[in-house]
Amino acid sequence: MWCEKCKHDTPHSVCELCGSKTEYEPTTEVHWCCNCNIPVIRMENSADRDICPICGGEAKYLASDLRTVFPEERLLIEILFDKPLAYLHDSVWANNNRYYVNGKSFTISSKHFKKFSPEYIINKLEEYRSQNSYADFDKHISRFIEANQERLHYRIDEAHSFIRQEASNYPTENIVLSFSGGKDSTVTADLAVKAMSEPSLVHIFGNTTLEFPLTIKYAERFRNDNPLAIFRTAINREQNFYDVCEDIGPPARMMRWCCSMFKTGPITRILNRYYRDKNILTFYGIRKCESVSRSKYNRVEDNAESVKIQKQKVASPIFYWADIDIWLYILGENIDFNDAYRLGYDRVGCWCCPNNNERAQFLSSIYMPEQYQKWREFLIGFAKRIGKLDPEVYVDTGKWKARQGGNGVKAAEDVKIRYTNCTAEDHAKVYRLNRPMDDEFLV
Ligand SMILES: [Zn+2]
Incomplete structure (x- = not known):
C-alpha cells in the first residue's frame, strides 16, 4: 500500500506516519x-x-x-x-x-x-x-x-513530483545519484536531473572492476555527454578479483563476498569521504518488481542498517515501474543507454555474478569469449582443487554457484566470517571477511 502524502510504502491501509488512507498500487x-x-x-x-x-x-x-x-x-x-x-x-x-x-x-x-x-x-x-x-x-x-x-507522461509527472518533494529537504550538493551503468540507474539519473533542472548533480559510478566492457564504454560516453555532471567513480583498486578467488574460492549465491568488497564497500567509502557528517539523499534505481528480495524494500529508506551509511536517505523514483516502463522512458525520451541490452542481457551487473541466469552466461560466451573462457578455466581448476570428480560438469551446470561454506579452501576456513546484508539483495547472506575493511584498506 502506498501513502501519497508521505510518499511511503506500508503494509497498512492507514499510514502509520500521517494517519491518512493509503492507496493500492495497481499491477x-x-x-x-x-x-x-x-x-x-x-x-x-x-x-x-x-x-x-x-x-x-x-x-x-x-x-x-x-x-x-x-x-x-x-x-x-x-x-x-x-x-x-x-x-x-x-x-x-x-x-x-x-x-x-x-x-x-x-x-x-x-x-x-x-x-x-x-x-x-x-x-x-x-x-x-x-x-x-x-x-x-x-x-x-x-x-x-x-x-x-499517456502512460509515459503519467510516469514522468509522478516521478518528477516525487523527486522534487524528496529533494526539497536537502541542499543540492547533498544529493547523490547512484549510477551503475544499468538501465534503471540511467532512467533514475535522467529523471532526477530533469525534475530538478540541475545538470551538475553528483553521480557516483560504482565500478566493480567486474563490469561488462560495454558498461565501461557507456559510463565513459555518459561522462562525455554530460560534461556538467559531477562524476565520481567508486572502485576498489587494492584487490584483484582473481587473487581473492584463489585465496578464498569464487563467490557463490550464499557467499557473495564480492558485493561488499567490490561494490558497496567502495561506494560507502566514497560517500564517507565526501559527506562524512552530512545528511545526504541518494536517488537509487531500485524497483519493487526486480526480485523477491528487493520487494522488501520501500520506495524511501532511511534505516541506517539497510542503507549502510549513517545519515543517508535512499529514494527510488522508479520504484513501481515495470521493465516496459523503463524501456518506454529510454526510447520515448530518446536517451542513451548501455549497449549490452541490445545484445539480450536483461541485467547488467558483474559478468561473474553467481546470480546471473543461464542466458547471461550464454551471451557472455559469445560477446566476451576471452573473459568467459578465463573464468571457466579458473572455476574448473578450483573444482579440481576442492576434489570434485566431474569438474567440467560442476562448472557448466552452475553447481559452483550453490557452494556453501569454506568447502575445502583453507584460507576461507581461517578467515572469521560474519554476516552482513548486501544492499542489493536482502535475502542472500553475504559473507564479509572479518579483516579490517576500513578506509585505509580500500583506498
Ligand atoms: Zn491498435
Whole structure:
C-alpha cells in the first residue's frame, strides 16, 4: 500500500506516519493490439484496458511485463532457430526466456543455448550483421511510444513530483545519484536531473572492476555527454578479483563476498569521504518488481542498517515501474543507454555474478569469449582443487554457484566470517571477511 502524502510504502491501509488512507498500487498489465502490432501498457483495473489507444481496436492481455528485443538479440535468437532474419520485419518483445513475435509466443531453453558452438554463432552473427537493419524495429518502437504516450507522461509527472518533494529537504550538493551503468540507474539519473533542472548533480559510478566492457564504454560516453555532471567513480583498486578467488574460492549465491568488497564497500567509502557528517539523499534505481528480495524494500529508506551509511536517505523514483516502463522512458525520451541490452542481457551487473541466469552466461560466451573462457578455466581448476570428480560438469551446470561454506579452501576456513546484508539483495547472506575493511584498506 502506498501513502501519497508521505510518499511511503506500508503494509497498512492507514499510514502509520500521517494517519491518512493509503492507496493500492495497481499491477501493470501488457496488452497487445493486433492491428498496430505493438504492446499497450495498462493498469489492471483501468476501464479502457482492452482498447488500443491508437486504432480503437481490441488490445488483449498478453503478459505481466515485457522488455524490448533489439535487432541484435533478435538475430541471435533467429540463428538459434536456424532462421536468420526471419523476424526482421516483425514486432519482437520478450519476458525472460519467452519471446513474443507479433504477439505470438515461444520459449527459449537451455537446449537452444547448447545447440551450436560459440564460434559458429559468432560467425553467423557477423555474416548477417550488415543486413540486420533497425528500420522496422524503429517503426514498431515509434508506434509503441505513440500508443503509450499517456502512460509515459503519467510516469514522468509522478516521478518528477516525487523527486522534487524528496529533494526539497536537502541542499543540492547533498544529493547523490547512484549510477551503475544499468538501465534503471540511467532512467533514475535522467529523471532526477530533469525534475530538478540541475545538470551538475553528483553521480557516483560504482565500478566493480567486474563490469561488462560495454558498461565501461557507456559510463565513459555518459561522462562525455554530460560534461556538467559531477562524476565520481567508486572502485576498489587494492584487490584483484582473481587473487581473492584463489585465496578464498569464487563467490557463490550464499557467499557473495564480492558485493561488499567490490561494490558497496567502495561506494560507502566514497560517500564517507565526501559527506562524512552530512545528511545526504541518494536517488537509487531500485524497483519493487526486480526480485523477491528487493520487494522488501520501500520506495524511501532511511534505516541506517539497510542503507549502510549513517545519515543517508535512499529514494527510488522508479520504484513501481515495470521493465516496459523503463524501456518506454529510454526510447520515448530518446536517451542513451548501455549497449549490452541490445545484445539480450536483461541485467547488467558483474559478468561473474553467481546470480546471473543461464542466458547471461550464454551471451557472455559469445560477446566476451576471452573473459568467459578465463573464468571457466579458473572455476574448473578450483573444482579440481576442492576434489570434485566431474569438474567440467560442476562448472557448466552452475553447481559452483550453490557452494556453501569454506568447502575445502583453507584460507576461507581461517578467515572469521560474519554476516552482513548486501544492499542489493536482502535475502542472500553475504559473507564479509572479518579483516579490517576500513578506509585505509580500500583506498
Ligand atoms: Zn491498435
